Amino acid sequence: MKFHKEGYTSLAITILFIFIINAIADYYDAAASIKWILYIFSAFLFITIVQFFRSPRKNIALEDGVILCPADGKVVVIEETEETEYFKDRRIQVSIFMSPVNVHVNRNPISGIVSYFKYHPGKFLVAWHPKSSTDNERTTVVVKHQNNTEILFRQIAGALARRIVWYIKEEDVVTQGSEFGFIKFGSRVDLFLPLGTEINVNINDKVVGGKTIIGKF
Structure with a gap:
């Protein structure tokens, strides 16, 4: 540790x-x-x-075609929804709520190239609020896998989380399981996955960043 x-x-x-x-x-x-x-x-x-x-120090096994969990926490959303910022089409959203007692390191779910990054200033609604994904302070990251599959993930500030930290920028080459950021004092991370992705978690599952497999593509 x-x-x-x-x-x-x-x-x-x-x-x-x-x-x-x-x-x-x-x-x-x-x-x-x-x-x-x-x-x-x-x-x-x-x-x-x-x-x-x-x-915690983690030995992360890299696995092609697998989407690793980006954060420790609990799965609070699994649903098909419209992603309006980058893809502008239907995606499967998986959201992980990070409580103050969770580890707050954020990790890349797949390996690839950062094809999109944007920081959005915003509000500080509670992390489970339906509009927190679009109204709160947040970052949006898209990583393109070598097979051209793109995964979007979003750090979202909450009522207590008043500082989002990120370590990546567009065109960076990232490795699955490596750190891409940190959120202070609890919040959530959203994933937007292609339709047809095999989802390996359920609502209320406790998940571990860099260890739990969210899905396969």
Whole structure:
């Protein structure tokens, strides 16, 4: 287990905050009960930040024709829908909700070339809101496989997730399972797959980024 680079600033701020509140309590010689409450709160805050930014080491088996899950979380949507930004046709949408306790690393579902990328500023509706996919702050990424199949995936900010981070741009060559981004403090990732894709997950399934097979094409 390692600590993700996106968490360094948050961890530093947390440690500074913990130091200050405990130093103030010591300086004013607060009651023992108050100090113990602060100690417990400090430990809870520190552990929360460390677990949120954890980044487990994974041995990812690359498999052609397989769509790997881009994030840890729970499957909340599987439906045929209209994708209006890039494909402008019918696609199978699979959405993964990431709670604050999930690992928040985002991974490429397939290998290929980034044929499209766009960042959209927007709102911060709760991640399960029907309009969060189109109204919230988000990124849209399309990767083209060597067989010309294109997969669209979208990072979506939520009510708590106020920062989306991405590490890719158009024309980049990406490898299945490698990191393409990070979302802080819970949100969701949508996949838009070609009609006819064999879907290997069900609603409410717990999935693991870079491990669970979402589908096959």
